[in-house]
Amino acid sequence: MAHTQYYYFTEQPYTGYDPAIQGEYPALRLTLPNSLYDAKLASELYNRYHDEYQVADEAGFDGIMINEHHTAPFCMQASINITGAVLAKITRRAKIVMLGNPLPVVDNPLRLAEELAMIDCISRGRLVSGFVRGGGVESLANNVNPAHNRERFEEAHDVILAAWTRPGPFRWEGKHFQYRVINPWALPLQKPHPPIMVPGTASPETVVWAAKHRYPYIVLGSFLEQTQELIQIYHETAEAEGYEMQPEHIGYLIRCFVADTHEKAQEQGKNFFWQNGALNKQPREWMAPPGYATVNVAGIRRLRAISRSFDSLAYEEAQKNYQLVVGTPDQVIEKLRYVRNLLGVGHLFLWSHDGYMTHEDTVRCIELMGKEVLPVLRED
Amino acid sequence: MTTSTVQFTEERVKIAGTELYVLQGGSGPPILVLHGVEGFEGWLPFHDALAEQATVYAPAHPGYGQTSCPAWVETIPHQAVFYHWFLQEQALTPVDVVGLGIGGWIAAQMAVMCPQHIRHLALVDAAGVRPQHGEVFDIFITPWRQVIERCFYDTTHSPEYQRLFGGEFQEFGGPREAGRTMSIRMCFRPYMYDRSLPGMLEKVRIPTLIVWGAQDQIIPVECGQLYQRAIPGATLQLIEQCGHWPQFERPQELARLVTGFNARS
Numbered sequence: 003m004a005h006t007q008y009y010y011f012t013e014q015p016y017t018g019y020d021p022a023i024q025g026e027y028p029a030l031r032l033t034l035p036n037s038l039y040d041a042k043l044a045s046e047l048y049n050r051y052h053d054e055y056q057v058a059d060e061a062g063f064d065g066i067m068i069n070e071h072h073t074a075p076f077c078m079q080a081s082i083n084i085t086g087a088v089l090a091k092i093t094r095r096a097k098i099v100m101l102g103n104p105l106p107v108v109d110n111p112l113r114l115a116e117e118l119a120m121i122d123c124i125s126r127g128r129l130v131s132g133f134v135r136g137g138g139v140e141s142l143a144n145n146v147n148p149a150h151n152r153e154r155f156e157e158a159h160d161v162i163l164a165a166w167t168r169p170g171p172f173r174w175e176g177k178h179f180q181y182r183v184i185n186p187w188a189l190p191l192q193k194p195h196p197p198i199m200v201p202g203t204a205s206p207e208t209v210v211w212a213a214k215h216r217y218p219y220i221v222l223g224s225f226l227e228q229t230q231e232l233i234q235i236y237h238e239t240a241e242a243e244g245y246e247m248q249p250e251h252i253g254y255l256i257r258c259f260v261a262d263t264h265e266k267a268q269e270q271g272k273n274f275f276w277q278n279g280a281l282n283k284q285p286r287e288w289m290a291p292p293g294y295a296t297v298n299v300a301g302i303r304r305l306r307a308i309s310r311s312f313d314s315l316a317y318e319e320a321q322k323n324y325q326l327v328v329g330t331p332d333q334v335i336e337k338l339r340y341v342r343n344l345l346g347v348g349h350l351f352l353w354s355h356d357g358y359m360t361h362e363d364t365v366r367c368i369e370l371m372g373k374e375v376l377p378v379l380r381e382d
Numbered sequence: 383m384t385t386s387t388v389q390f391t392e393e394r395v396k397i398a399g400t401e402l403y404v405l406q407g408g409s410g411p412p413i414l415v416l417h418g419v420e421g422f423e424g425w426l427p428f429h430d431a432l433a434e435q436a437t438v439y440a441p442a443h444p445g446y447g448q449t450s451c452p453a454w455v456e457t458i459p460h461q462a463v464f465y466h467w468f469l470q471e472q473a474l475t476p477v478d479v480v481g482l483g484i485g486g487w488i489a490a491q492m493a494v495m496c497p498q499h500i501r502h503l504a505l506v507d508a509a510g511v512r513p514q515h516g517e518v519f520d521i522f523i524t525p526w527r528q529v530i531e532r533c534f535y536d537t538t539h540s541p542e543y544q545r546l547f548g549g550e551f552q553e554f555g556g557p558r559e560a561g562r563t564m565s566i567r568m569c570f571r572p573y574m575y576d577r578s579l580p581g582m583l584e585k586v587r588i589p590t591l592i593v594w595g596a597q598d599q600i601i602p603v604e605c606g607q608l609y610q611r612a613i614p615g616a617t618l619q620l621i622e623q624c625g626h627w628p629q630f631e632r633p634q635e636l637a638r639l640v641t642g643f644n645a646r647s
Binding site: 032033142145146147149150285286288290291292293 | 562566
């Protein structure tokens, strides 16, 4: 799998509060009081995370994956485009992989098309523009009707593609979006438009939609068996559409931390549990409000091992079933190779920082990846 | 199962691009009963009690499981048009209308549209107006089981609670899920009100009874007062020891109030 691309990822967690308060709230988001937020600490963290992106760029990652969540302390990126704009200026080689802009919560997709075009131009054509539906709670946080989620996702996508590729001016009269004039004076550098990816965790409809558009579908850390099922859906849809699925059509996000010693890696890897099971502790009505999904996405998501609270058994199990890959370069090479080959993915996203990992440990992890892990994986 | 003393029939009426599922029972002048966010729960003791003096029509709204939703029905005013269409085709006008919760909002909107087709209007813990002091409780971000509990003043003394919600709780799927989805489609933003409704209601000249559970923890009693202020000559009645769903918690009392009001005015 010589052509597989490797990407660095962190959610940019806000760690200045104690997740142990989770018992007092339905979830560690949406209604979690923001009086617990310290902007001084946030300012430090943003800048630190940006420094680490620069290290990843220099270390030789093919790209940097970024994302967006709202009213969520586990992810400080309330706007993926702001992080994208920063990356456009502070990195030189790595692709800026947005996984992704939550289209349904955007009220003005034309503005999104303009912002993304600017990022593509400023970064000299390094943008990979992923689009997501966003979990139900993102719709609630932005007060966008969750029952319209899929319709808005699809129509916002159509608006953006049209804005990028159809010569303006033209009019748009859609169900959810209407424009007198679409004629943006900010167009992407990459032609016909920046590559598009679609991440997801569970909804089969999203896989089908991605496959029909021939967009790479990126599975965000679901169990391997479930991931294989989703990939199978892609494969079958591609066949029905008259083309053959290639590795470049599929990606996988996996938590992976590397350190110089096994002990150090094992100690630091526990940070992936820093929210102690809170990641997916959400009422069903937040994760999948009525009308948001046709299948019980909330039920599927709760199955994820990493969403359990931390104990040594959960930690061991998460490593055994490849939800977590933690170790020395040699140890993780073997496991990453197994996962990559099993799934046949052309894009492997390495979630290599979380929780209370220090800047030094994070930088060391990124360097080891760049010097010792990625070169070996690329030789396969 | 309900121990019904009244014979009722199940009808499927082809109308407006769908088939309206409607239960019909009793005898006397027609009364249309519009359910709320709880959805369509079949023939109720409340219907039974009303049917002693009237011919009850209890439909499942478009989008609430038993009646599929035509593409054009997206809002509360669309539902109101839909029911006027139904009344027109069935030649049921003039009719008495009882609206419960969201059904109350539909009924109020119907009254604004064609007041001449409505003889008496009853709005029960109705959605549709924005409270000036309190807030409508956010049922869309609350686990549904908790919403159900909150809709009662005292679940332990409610046979209807036991009958409808006492058993196993289906968290996902089914007709109840369909109804919740339709409620979200229509009422998500702005949440449970139309700010123009009070202004429009001033044109209504229909004898109107407003009934509110005194302990409604979903839509504050204040909204009942706002309805009363908006509709000229409207009467407001509170039911003590009763939450948001009088049709379940005080079915006999609610039916008595409605029947008595309709007989008097």
